[in-house]
Amino acid sequence: MTAILERRESTSLWGRFCNWITSTENRLYIGWFGVLMIPTLLTATSVFIIAFIAAPPVDIDGIREPVSGSLLYGNNIISGAIIPTSAAIGLHFYPIWEAASVDEWLYNGGPYELIVLHFLLGVACYMGREWELSFRLGMRPWIAVAYSAPVAAATAVFLIYPIGQGSFSDGMPLGISGTFNFMIVFQAEHNILMHPFHMLGVAGVFGGSLFSAMHGSLVTSSLIRETTENESANEGYRFGQEEETYNIVAAHGYFGRLIFQYASFNNSRSLHFFLAAWPVVGIWFTALGISTMAFNLNGFNFNQSVVDSQGRVINTWADIINRANLGMEGKKIPESCFMDSKESTWVLPITKKCIMPESNWGSRWWRNRIGKKRDSSCKIANETIAGIEISFKEKDIKYLEFIFVSYTDDPIRKDPDWEFFDRLSPRKKRNIINLNSGQLFEILVKHLICYLMSAFREKRPIEVEGFFKQQGAEATIQSNDIEHLSHLFSRNKWGISLQNCAQYHFVAIPPRSLR
Incomplete structure (x- = not known):
C-alpha cells in the first residue's frame, strides 16, 4: 500500500490574487508590473483625451500669452496638442493640489505634467511586464531589451531634455504640429542635424x-x-506549425x-x-x-570654416544650415517682443504663492527676458507689486528703450524691495540707461512709483509734471526726455489686477548736462 502526501494549496484571498496576477493562462498577462502599468496608462490616456478635446489655453512661456491647443478652442486634429506646463512652474512638481484652483492648474499647463509622468511610468512598467512574462515562460529577455529603445527615447524627450533646459515648458507638445514645432526649435537651438x-x-x-x-x-x-497551382498558398500552412x-x-x-x-x-x-x-x-x-x-552639448559647428587665400569665407552647407537655424530661432520669439509699448503689457507670471519658482531661471525663455534673480526674501504671500513702463527718446537716436521696474511693498518688512529688469529691445541699437544707482533712479523709479501707487490707492489725480518739479528733476535729467509712462498695476496674493492707465505724454525739463 502506497500513501501519497500532497501539500495543501493555500486558499487565502491573497494567495489566489497572487496566482491570478502571475498566471500565464490569462488571455492578457497582468504581472506585478501590470498592477502599476494599467492605472498609470489609463490615467495618462484619459487625461490626454479630455485635455485634447477641452483643455483651456496654457501660458506656456510664462509671459501671460496663453496658447490654445484643444479642439474646442479652435484647433483641429493636425494643429491640436497638449500644451506643455508653463515656464512659470519650471521643474516644480505641479499636481492639482498644489494649485489654488483647477482653473489655475489648467492655465499653467498642469495636465501636461500629469500625462507625461504617468505615461513614462506606464511604459517603463510595460517594459518590465515584457521581461516578467518572458521569465515565467522560460524565454530569453531580449524583447524587453528591444523595447527599451523607444522607452529611452521618450524619457529623453519628455523628461531629460526639460531637466537640462530648466523647465517642462521646453518638453515636446503632445500633438502632430507640436511635435514638428519641437523638432524645428530643437534644430535651431542645438543643431541636431550635425550631431553624430x-x-x-x-x-x-x-x-x-x-x-x-x-x-x-x-x-x-x-x-x-x-499546395497545387490552383490552390491558395495559405491553405498549405497551419498557424504555429513547427515546419519552416x-x-x-x-x-x-x-x-x-x-x-x-x-x-x-x-x-x-x-x-x-x-x-x-x-x-x-x-x-x-x-x-x-x-x-x-x-545640457547644451550641441552638434558640430563648422560655420565659416572654409576661407580662400584672402580670408574671405566660402560658404558650405554648414553655413546654409546655420542660416536656417537663425531664421527658425527668430520665428520662435513671441510676437509680444516686437509690439509697440503702448499696445502691450509685460507682466510677470505668478504661482500659488505669488512668487517665481527658483528652477524657472534655468529656462532659456527666461534667460532671454530677465537679467537677475528675485531675492529669496521676496517669498512673502502678502505682497503688492507695482510696475511701470518708462520710455525715453534721445534727440540723436530715434529709439525707445523699455524699462520694467517692480516694487514690492510688504508690510512685514521695513524697506521696500526694488528690482530692475531690462526688457528686450525691439531694435538692434541699444541705449542703455542705468537706473540701478544714482539720483536718476531715485527720482524716476523709487519716488515716482511710490507717488503713483499712493495716488492710485487714494484715487487722487496724478500730476506728473508737478511731481518732477518737487523732486528737482531739472538738475538730474539731461538729454533724455520722458516720452510716455504707462501700465500701472498691482498684484495681490492670488492674482494680478491690471489698471491700464492713460498715457502720460510730457516733456520733463529742458535738457541740461550732468556734472
Whole structure:
C-alpha cells in the first residue's frame, strides 16, 4: 500500500490574487508590473483625451500669452496638442493640489505634467511586464531589451531634455504640429542635424526600415509551396506549425546573386538578431544624443570654416544650415517682443504663492527676458507689486528703450524691495540707461512709483509734471526726455489686477548736462 502526501494549496484571498496576477493562462498577462502599468496608462490616456478635446489655453512661456491647443478652442486634429506646463512652474512638481484652483492648474499647463509622468511610468512598467512574462515562460529577455529603445527615447524627450533646459515648458507638445514645432526649435537651438548620435539614430531607423522590407519581401517570395497551382498558398500552412514556411537557402542565394555573396545571411538566428539590434542601437544613440543636447552639448559647428587665400569665407552647407537655424530661432520669439509699448503689457507670471519658482531661471525663455534673480526674501504671500513702463527718446537716436521696474511693498518688512529688469529691445541699437544707482533712479523709479501707487490707492489725480518739479528733476535729467509712462498695476496674493492707465505724454525739463 502506497500513501501519497500532497501539500495543501493555500486558499487565502491573497494567495489566489497572487496566482491570478502571475498566471500565464490569462488571455492578457497582468504581472506585478501590470498592477502599476494599467492605472498609470489609463490615467495618462484619459487625461490626454479630455485635455485634447477641452483643455483651456496654457501660458506656456510664462509671459501671460496663453496658447490654445484643444479642439474646442479652435484647433483641429493636425494643429491640436497638449500644451506643455508653463515656464512659470519650471521643474516644480505641479499636481492639482498644489494649485489654488483647477482653473489655475489648467492655465499653467498642469495636465501636461500629469500625462507625461504617468505615461513614462506606464511604459517603463510595460517594459518590465515584457521581461516578467518572458521569465515565467522560460524565454530569453531580449524583447524587453528591444523595447527599451523607444522607452529611452521618450524619457529623453519628455523628461531629460526639460531637466537640462530648466523647465517642462521646453518638453515636446503632445500633438502632430507640436511635435514638428519641437523638432524645428530643437534644430535651431542645438543643431541636431550635425550631431553624430543623431546621425546614428537616422541610420538605425531608416536602415531598420530597409532591412525589414528586404527581409519581408524575401520571405514572402521564397515560401515553400505545399499546395497545387490552383490552390491558395495559405491553405498549405497551419498557424504555429513547427515546419519552416520558407526556404532561407533560396532567399540567401537570391540576395547573394543580387548584390554579393556575403551580403546575405544563411543563418536565421543571426539574421533576426541583426534585424533587431540595428534599429535598437540606433535609437539608443538618438536618446543619448537628446540627453547630451539637453545640457547644451550641441552638434558640430563648422560655420565659416572654409576661407580662400584672402580670408574671405566660402560658404558650405554648414553655413546654409546655420542660416536656417537663425531664421527658425527668430520665428520662435513671441510676437509680444516686437509690439509697440503702448499696445502691450509685460507682466510677470505668478504661482500659488505669488512668487517665481527658483528652477524657472534655468529656462532659456527666461534667460532671454530677465537679467537677475528675485531675492529669496521676496517669498512673502502678502505682497503688492507695482510696475511701470518708462520710455525715453534721445534727440540723436530715434529709439525707445523699455524699462520694467517692480516694487514690492510688504508690510512685514521695513524697506521696500526694488528690482530692475531690462526688457528686450525691439531694435538692434541699444541705449542703455542705468537706473540701478544714482539720483536718476531715485527720482524716476523709487519716488515716482511710490507717488503713483499712493495716488492710485487714494484715487487722487496724478500730476506728473508737478511731481518732477518737487523732486528737482531739472538738475538730474539731461538729454533724455520722458516720452510716455504707462501700465500701472498691482498684484495681490492670488492674482494680478491690471489698471491700464492713460498715457502720460510730457516733456520733463529742458535738457541740461550732468556734472
